[in-house]
Amino acid sequence: MINRFIHCRRCVVKFGGILIAAALAVTIGWAFASYPQPAESVQAAAPERILIAYYSQSGHTEAVAKAIQQETGGDLYRIRTNIAYPKNAPAMQSQAKAEYNEGLRPSLAEPMPNMSRYDVVFLGFPNWYNAPPAGVFTFLKQTDWKGKTIVPFVTYGLSGWGSSIDDIRAAAPDAILAKGLAVHASQAGNCKEAVVSWLDSLGIYAAEGGRNR
Template identity: 45%
Template sequence: MLIAYFSLSGNTRLIARDIQRMTGGELFEIRPVRRYGPDFDTAVEQARQELREQARPKLKETISDMSRYDVVFVGFPNWVGTMPMPVFSFLEQHDFREKTIVPFCTHGTSGPANTINDLKALPLHATVRDALSVYRNDVRDAEGRVRAWLKDLGYLKED
């Protein structure tokens, strides 16, 4: 299992680490070459511009051998109603044929919005499982929800 995630504020990273601890999967942070910021407003404006341009930012690293993984958790925050553009870059740069993708999303008051539908609309030729969606204020207390979600999907590692 691979747990690939993009996180700016750290919320999605916390959920990714919970998933890693509960599944034994390998963590991979999706990091664009060009950083976002330096503050929240600037990051949001950069995200809006990338969305308008349908940009695919260059990533610092990629997975060299995706064939090692059958199940790939993909985590991201809801940015301007969809996944951050670096997540699109990651998904489009790798071969997901015959893999299972398990999405998880952190968000503010607008919920996951179009994030999951946009992921499912990509021609990944993969099975997409039920997503976990966690409100930003609930991230620190989400361990029980993460555990129940993983158990329901059959990915919870026996303690």
């Protein structure tokens, strides 16, 4: 399972391309160095101070969200909008990308939770087109993030995190951003081991009766 914000695929290059690849690696390293690194640990919070907010279209992200809830005891909140998406994946991604480019912030279909109750917010969504769905931005923009920690998680098919981390930073600059978890959609239904390992690495205490108590 992937539990880093940035992951690289191993590549095989011809000898003639090594210098170019090295130059690109240096450039990319400089670019990433300009961003603050995600927090490697999360301050312990009581279950009632933890929220797991997620957007899920096909059920993959919901499966991960429920695995997190089982381990932490936090509250679940599903981010919903009134936008209808095509069932055809390419058409859905095309629509979602257009919404992203237009900066669409659709209204949420259900009332926001009382965010003042929460210190730690797990935020999950599918990475359709290298970025969060429009409804996630609405959720982010409707919250005062000062003093709160966002712990992101995504499900994906090909693109891993894409630009999601930068998008979260831009939408919630006052939040503390913690190390996230990326789960391939094909593994979402069997993600408990990855979730437990990730939560352990963050220092999150499990729910009463769960793994760590």
